[in-house]
Amino acid sequence: xxEILEIEKKTLVKPDPMVPFLMKIRKTSWDTNDIxxxxxxxxxxNKKTFSFKPGQFNMVYAFGQGEAAISISSDSSKxxxxxxxxxxxxxxxxxxxQLKKGDVxxxxxxxxxSWPVEEAKGxxxxxxxxxxxxxxxxxxIYYIFKHRKNYGRVILLYGARTARDLLYRVELxxxxxxxxxxILTTVDRSDSSWRGNVxxxxxxxxxxxxxxxxxxxxxxxxxxxxxxxxxxxKTRGVPKHNIYLSMERNMKCAIxxxxxxxxxxxxxxxxxxxxxxxxxKRIFDVREL
Amino acid sequence: MEDLSRILRxxxxxxxxxxxxxxxxVGCASNVVFHEDQSIFKEGDExxxxxxxxxxxxxxxxxxxxxxxxxxLTIGPGQILGWSWIISPYRWHFDAHAIExxxxxxxxxxxxxxxCEQDPNLGYEMLKRFAHILEMRLNATRMQLLDVYKRV
Numbered sequence: 001x002x003e004i005l006e007i008e009k010k011t012l013v014k015p016d017p018m019v020p021f022l023m024k025i026r027k028t029s030w031d032t033n034d035i036x037x038x039x040x041x042x043x044x045x046n047k048k049t050f051s052f053k054p055g056q057f058n059m060v061y062a063f064g065q066g067e068a069a070i071s072i073s074s075d076s077s078k079x080x081x082x083x084x085x086x087x088x089x090x091x092x093x094x095x096x097x098q099l100k101k102g103d104v105x106x107x108x109x110x111x112x113x114s115w116p117v118e119e120a121k122g123x124x125x126x127x128x129x130x131x132x133x134x135x136x137x138x139x140x141i142y143y144i145f146k147h148r149k150n151y152g153r154v155i156l157l158y159g160a161r162t163a164r165d166l167l168y169r170v171e172l173x174x175x176x177x178x179x180x181x182x183i184l185t186t187v188d189r190s191d192s193s194w195r196g197n198v199x200x201x202x203x204x205x206x207x208x209x210x211x212x213x214x215x216x217x218x219x220x221x222x223x224x225x226x227x228x229x230x231x232x233x234k235t236r237g238v239p240k241h242n243i244y245l246s247m248e249r250n251m252k253c254a255i256x257x258x259x260x261x262x263x264x265x266x267x268x269x270x271x272x273x274x275x276x277x278x279x280x281k282r283i284f285d286v287r288e289l
Numbered sequence: 290m291e292d293l294s295r296i297l298r299x300x301x302x303x304x305x306x307x308x309x310x311x312x313x314x315v316g317c318a319s320n321v322v323f324h325e326d327q328s329i330f331k332e333g334d335e336x337x338x339x340x341x342x343x344x345x346x347x348x349x350x351x352x353x354x355x356x357x358x359x360x361x362l363t364i365g366p367g368q369i370l371g372w373s374w375i376i377s378p379y380r381w382h383f384d385a386h387a388i389e390x391x392x393x394x395x396x397x398x399x400x401x402x403x404x405c406e407q408d409p410n411l412g413y414e415m416l417k418r419f420a421h422i423l424e425m426r427l428n429a430t431r432m433q434l435l436d437v438y439k440r441v
Contacts, residue, residue, distance in 0.1 A: 131438035161438040188433050190360045192350065195388055198363045200432045206301070206367050222437040228428070 015049075017255050020061045020106030025099055026081055032165050035132055036097050037073065037085045040107070052076055053114035054139035055246060055274040059254050060084055061106030062095035069251035069269070071136035072110060076143060085135035085167065111254040113274045115140040116244055117147075120216035123242075124152040126208070128229045130159040130201050130221030134167045136246050136273075137220050145179045154181045155208055159201030159225070163187050163194045182208070201225060205232045212237030220246040227284070230277060243277035293318050296394060300341045301367045302418060310411050317400035323347075323387035329370070330381045336373035338395045342366055345391030349383045362429075363388070372419050374398030 015021075023040040030036045042050060052058075057071045068090070074083035088097045099105065117140050125144060129137050144151055156175075160166045166185060175181050184204045186197035197204065201221070215238050219229050226245050233243055249261035249268040256270030264283040266272060277284070294315050297303050303311065321340070323329055330336070332351060340347075346365045353359040361383070364370050370393070373381050379398065405412030 159438075161436070165438065186363075188436070188438065192348070192358045192360055194360065196363075197346070197365070198348070198360045200429045202432070203362075203429055207365060224432065224435055224437050228432060 017108060017111075018253070020059070020067075020108045022104050023082075023107050025101055025103045025105065027101060028099065031085060031167050034088045035085060035165075035167065036088065037083050038096065038099070038105075039074075039081050039083050040105070041081050042079070050082075050110075051079070052082070052110035052139075054117055054143050055114040055136055056110040056112050057136070057251075057254075057273060058082075058084065058107050058109030058111070059251075060086075060092075060096065061108070062092050062099070063104075063106065065095040066092045067106075067108070067252075068092040068096075069111075069254065071246075071273075073135040073138045074142075075146075076139045077146060085132065085138075087132045108254060111269055113272055115143075115218050115246075115274055116216065116276075117143045120144075120218075121147070121150040122152070122214075124154070124211060124215045126155045126157065126210060126215055126217050126233075126238075128157045128201060128217065128219045128221075128233075130225040131161065131165070132167065133221035133225075133246070134158055137218060138168070140218060141175070141181075145175070145181075148179060152214065154179075156181060156183045157201055157204040157208070158183065158185045159204070159221070160185070160187050162189055163196065184208070200228070202228045202232050205236065210236050210238065213239065215242060217243045218245075219243065223247075230284075240278040240281060241276055244274055245277055245280075246273045247275060247280070248273065293320070293394070296320075296343070297341070300343070300394065302341055302369055302422075306414070310414055313404050313408065313411055314396065314401060317397040317404065319395050319397075321393050321395045323391040323393070325387055325389050327387050329385040329387060329391075331384050332381055334381050336371060336379045336381050337398050339369065339371035339374045339398060340393040340395050342368050342370055343392045343394065345387060345389045345393075347385050347391055348388045349385050351383050361433075362426075369419075369422050372422060374401070375415065375419055 025038055026041045027039040052072050054076055057069050059067045060070045061067045070084045070086055072082050073085040086093050086096055088094055127137055144154055172183055176183050184207055186199050186201055186204055190198045217233050217238050219226050247268050249263055251269040252258045252260040254269045256267040261268040342364055344366055346363050347370050348360050349362045350358050350360045405415055
């Protein structure tokens with residue numbers, strides 16, 4: 001009888017998506033002065049059941065404070081841990097930033113759609129990102145590196161507020177050395193000490209030449225930045241259906257039930273966060289209600 | 290001169306320019322090199338030239354007084370440095386210096402203005418191209434002003 005119940009538990013009864021499971025913090029680190037990463041360890045049960053696709057997010061629960069929707073920023077092929085890179089901006093993220101190695105947090109997920117890494121095989125990939133927008137794209141970048149010979153040129157255009165706000169700086173250098181990726185970074189503002197590019201991320205398009213019909217674009221950042229980026233991609237002839245973007249809305253339940261993240265006929269938590277631009281083109285300029 | 294025509298033609302700013310216009314402006318062009326940290330122009334100076342950047346990177350800065358020197362833009366290969374040559378009173382609004390060795394084609398502003406006056410079609414063509422650059426820079430400046438990466 002117990003055996004049958006156990007089998008039912010494993011096969012028939014799906015875990016309640018509203019109930020968090022526990023993960024232990026293996027490591028915390030500050031990436032910039034207001035962005036930090038939590039590396040979370042699976043217990044043995046989670047290891048067997050948890051997997052995610054690049055671009056998906058979790059609801060991260062700071063006990064006593066609440067939940068926040070946070071993209072997963074680690075390699076989706078690793079089954080021992082996941083990483084969340086988090087901007088400290090509100091109560092929940094502030095509480096998360098105080099946690100230490102060994103502390104336990106709640107996780108629900110993974111939720112949502114993913115970057116079109118399979119569809120982009122055989123094509124060039126241009127990744128355009130700003131600020132913390134690099135975090136949700138990092139799993140897609142890892143995936144591409146793992147299957148590097150299946151892709152053509154891979155280009156990363158990355159903008160940040162200042163040089164101090166550039167994420168994963170050591171890794172960026174390593175990616176260039178090891179993975180045949182063209183990386184161009186820029187910052188919006190700078191003093192004279194910075195030797196890199198200054199200007200908005202869209203300015204970087206003037207340094208690259210795209211083969212528009214064989215290019216997939218993945219874009220993540222503030223909506224204004226994505227709007228100008230999409231304008232640039234369209235000007236350069238990249239087809240709308242090859243442009244993907246990650247939308248951010250006020251996600252609460254993460255299963256398309258509560259309606260907080262309704263985006264016209266879509267729910268960002270369930271139908272997104274990654275959308276094809278051709279799918280959301282008409283509503284892209286509609287403000288959050 | 291033929292070589293300079295070819296170089297001008299290879300720059301994105303002029304690559305689709307009519308042969309007739311290219312032949313007119315090539316006489317105003319010269320090859321220039323700026324070494325790392327060399328000043329190219331200073332705010333308030335006469336804007337005698339503009340530059341088609343071929344290699345290297347130029348920083349545009351202004352003196353923010355108590356905020357120190359503020360770098361507002363870098364300009365690199367394929368881009369244009371300077372539009373003040375076309376707008377009276379032809380004075381630079383910023384300082385520019387090379388932050389790495391820069392190779393560029395300099396176009397003499399007065400020479401080009403004279404040619405534009407003589408041939409309004411050429412003048413209109415140049416204005417259209419610079420209006421496009423100005424629009425892009427204005428949009429970029431607006432985006433910078435929005436400070437989109439700042440979370441409050």
